[in-house]
Every structure is written in C-alpha cells, then in structure tokens.
Amino acid sequence: MSFLKKALAITRKDVLSELRTKEIIFSALVFTVLVIVTFNFAFSASQETTALVAPGILWVTFTFAGVLSLNRAFIPEKEENCLEGLMSSPVSREVIYVGKMLGSLLFMLIIEIIALPVFALLFNLPVFSAPLVTVTFLATVGFVAVGTLFSALAVNTKAREMVLPILFLPMVVPIIISAVKASGLALAGESWGALASWLQIIGAFDAIFLVVSFWVFAFVIEE
Amino acid sequence: MENAGYLLAAFAIIWVIFFAYLLNLLNRQRRLKKEIDALKNTLKEKTG
Amino acid sequence: MKRYILFWVSLVLMLASLFLVFVYVPTEKEMGIVQRIFYLMVPMGWLALLSFFIVFICSILYLARRRDSYDALAYSSAEVGIFATTGALIVGCLWAKPIWGVWWTWEPRLTATLVLWFIYFAYFAVRSFAGEEARGARYAAVIGIVGFVDLPIVALATTLWRGMHPGGVIFSGGLAPSMLLTLLVSLGAYTVLYVLLLVHRTSVRQDEAFINSLKARLG
Numbered sequence: 291m292s293f294l295k296k297a298l299a300i301t302r303k304d305v306l307s308e309l310r311t312k313e314i315i316f317s318a319l320v321f322t323v324l325v326i327v328t329f330n331f332a333f334s335a336s337q338e339t340t341a342l343v344a345p346g347i348l349w350v351t352f353t354f355a356g357v358l359s360l361n362r363a364f365i366p367e368k369e370e371n372c373l374e375g376l377m378s379s380p381v382s383r384e385v386i387y388v389g390k391m392l393g394s395l396l397f398m399l400i401i402e403i404i405a406l407p408v409f410a411l412l413f414n415l416p417v418f419s420a421p422l423v424t425v426t427f428l429a430t431v432g433f434v435a436v437g438t439l440f441s442a443l444a445v446n447t448k449a450r451e452m453v454l455p456i457l458f459l460p461m462v463v464p465i466i467i468s469a470v471k472a473s474g475l476a477l478a479g480e481s482w483g484a485l486a487s488w489l490q491i492i493g494a495f496d497a498i499f500l501v502v503s504f505w506v507f508a509f510v511i512e513e
Numbered sequence: 514m515e516n517a518g519y520l521l522a523a524f525a526i527i528w529v530i531f532f533a534y535l536l537n538l539l540n541r542q543r544r545l546k547k548e549i550d551a552l553k554n555t556l557k558e559k560t561g
Numbered sequence: 562m563k564r565y566i567l568f569w570v571s572l573v574l575m576l577a578s579l580f581l582v583f584v585y586v587p588t589e590k591e592m593g594i595v596q597r598i599f600y601l602m603v604p605m606g607w608l609a610l611l612s613f614f615i616v617f618i619c620s621i622l623y624l625a626r627r628r629d630s631y632d633a634l635a636y637s638s639a640e641v642g643i644f645a646t647t648g649a650l651i652v653g654c655l656w657a658k659p660i661w662g663v664w665w666t667w668e669p670r671l672t673a674t675l676v677l678w679f680i681y682f683a684y685f686a687v688r689s690f691a692g693e694e695a696r697g698a699r700y701a702a703v704i705g706i707v708g709f710v711d712l713p714i715v716a717l718a719t720t721l722w723r724g725m726h727p728g729g730v731i732f733s734g735g736l737a738p739s740m741l742l743t744l745l746v747s748l749g750a751y752t753v754l755y756v757l758l759l760v761h762r763t764s765v766r767q768d769e770a771f772i773n774s775l776k777a778r779l780g
Contacts, residue, residue: 329727373690447690447692448692460680461711463719464714464718464719468718488728491721499707499710510700516659519598523655524579526651534644538761539761542761545769545772549772556779559779
C-alpha cells in the first residue's frame, strides 16, 4: 500500500468515527457562532468599525475553534490505546502524522465553510471572494500542520487542554498576523497583488512546518 | 539629561538580574559539591 | 582553573563596556542620553537569539544521540535565554517610554521579542507538564527545534505587519566608529557573560542529576 493510501486510511477512520458522533464539528461550530455573536456585543459596531475589526474577529474565532478541534484529535488514540495498535502495525510514524493532519484539516475546513456565511450574514461582508477563501485554506493548512504535532504531544501531558494553546499559539503568530491582514485586504476588495506578500508568508510557513512537523512527529509519539 | 533615569534604571536592573543569577549559581554549585562529597563518602562507607 | 579565567575575563569586559557606554561614547544628537540604552538593548536581543540557537543545536543533538549532557546544555541555555529575553523586554519598555511616550508599543522588534518569550515559556512549560523527566526532555527538544525554525517567520511577519516605524530606531548619520566600538565591546562582554552563566548552569544541572543517581544507588 502506498504512503498516501495508508495515511488516508487513518483519515477515513477519523472521519467515520466523527460522522458517528459529530462531536468535534458540532461543538466547534456552535462555539464559532457564539464567539462571533459575542464579539458583536463586545464592539458596538458601526459599519466602518465592523470592516476594521471583522478580520480579527474572524481569525480569533477560527483560532479558538481550531484549538478546540485539535485538542480532540489524539484523545481517541490515547484513551482507547489505538496509538499503540497503530504503532505496532507496519505503518511509519509519518503516515500517522499525515493521516491525522488531513483529518484535522478536513474538520477545520468544514467548520470554516459553515462559519464563513454566518459571519457574512452577521457582519454584512462579502466572504465568498477567491482571495479570502484562498487565505483561509492556506492558513488552516499551517494551523493544522503545527497543531497536529502539538496535539500528539499535549495528549501525553497533564492538563492537556491547557498545554496545547500555550505551546501552539506563539508558534502560529505569523499565520494569524498574515491571515488577519490578508483577510482584511480581501474583504476590502483588494486585488491579489496586495495580498501577495501575506500569502507568501503563509505559504512559506505551510511548506516549512509541514516538513519540520513531519520529521519531528516520530520523536513525539515514541514511547 | 532629563531621561537619564530610564538609562540608569535599565542598566541597574539588567546588572542586578544577571549578577544575582550568577551569585545564585555559584552558591548552588558550592552546596551541590558539598552534598556530592558527603554522598560519595556515605557510598564508600556502605560498600566498604 | 578554566572557570576562574572565564569569570575574570567576563568581569573585565563588562566593566570595560560600562566605561565605554557611560564615559567614552559621545551622546547621540536626536535622542540624547537615553540613546545609550541601545548598547544594552542590542546585547540583550543578541543573547536572546544566541541562547535559543544553542537550544536548537542541543535539541537536535539530544534527539539524535540521547545524551543527557545535551539536554542539560539545552535547558541551561534556555534559562539564560529567558532571562535575556525578559531583560530585552524590560529594556525595551524603558527605552520606549522616554522616546515614544508609551511603555509598550507593538513595534516589530518588541512584538517579536514578546513572541520569543512565549516560546521560551513553552519550552519550560512542556517539561513540567510532561510528567517524567525523559519525556519532558524529549518534548522540550521538539519545542526547541520547532520554535527556532519559527523565529525567522515571526520576524518577517511582525516587520511586514507594522511597516517601517516612522520614529524608528535608526540614528541619523549611522554609527560613528566610537559607537561601533562601544557596541562591539558590549556584545563581546555579554557573550562572554552568557558563556560563563551557561557553563555554571549546566554544571549545576548535571550535579543535581548526579546526586539523584547517587541517592538512588544508596537506596
């Protein structure tokens, strides 16, 4: 079986088990909408200020929802001891990383696809522009690349839900900065050229951290 | 000359932090060396 | 014997740099006497980065070879590093207030230093949360590697984010030779200080580990 096939088998397992319970997606989704609504009360918004704070609200929301969903990523492995089973099978550690990462990526994308129109509705902003969708996708890849690594790490610690954000958030600061800036430009209707440098940063982050996390993952789950 | 206070405060704080840190390390080293010697003696006695 | 030389060299250099900063170097035109904080700020920032670079190297070596000495070195460098980073933040605030009128500003260098502080914090947090020593060392090494790779991107993003700060930390006319000399001596002094602290901290950490193993043997 090829590498990708094995990884996708792991992803498929995660997706199927999530379809049964729907716990990650449902709770993250409700959380997302709640946060957006709460932010609306936090900032007494006129139309001008809305445009200013919207990208920030969007990405703070996605960040928190992402942490929530990533927190859950390795818990089934830990609790049902699936990880040992996976590791004793002839499957390389890297396959596990890619499989879990693709699963988390899928979950986050689904959450974002549903949250964006809600966001558009509540804030009266045009979200289905190609630049915004691209920014969202690329930034999510970066989140998930690093997040999967730290999620596997956090699951073996005490206070695991606290550990993940403490480790993870400083690392993804460049993505958050770039995503907020680029989203702001996209929502204002700017062309691709204006977003170029931000997209380059996100792209570089994605490439670098996919490789680094891929390589380092084995050291995290060896036991 | 008005802002000299900030300048002096900065240097003072940094020097105090690093000097205190160094002193702390030197003290700990001394104490640890003593404890190692004591333990080595105990070990020697025990194994004769 | 080696350690005493290091201590005295460090002391001499530090005093020399102090002399250069307060007596020798001329006062800069625009910012006045407060500009001399520059000779403290740059070394702090330099140490913060140098320390983490050493953490990075030792983390890789530890994961590859699993020798405890690499971990002790990494831990110690991180400890000196977080002190240096805290120092950089404190000095940054003490410089910002007279120059820009506020204690804190989200200017690229200060912001990036703050992020670095949190990465250092994560390095230590993961050790306490990990439960056992060996796992903690392994996880910390992961943070050391991922964190260091992250730094250039953080610097890039924060710089692009704020653009060129108007009243930025650039002196009109560049660095005069006397200023360059003062800066270099200061950098050298703090680097030697770093080595001194690193050597002593590593020795303390290894002694503690040795004592634990002795106590285990005594039962």
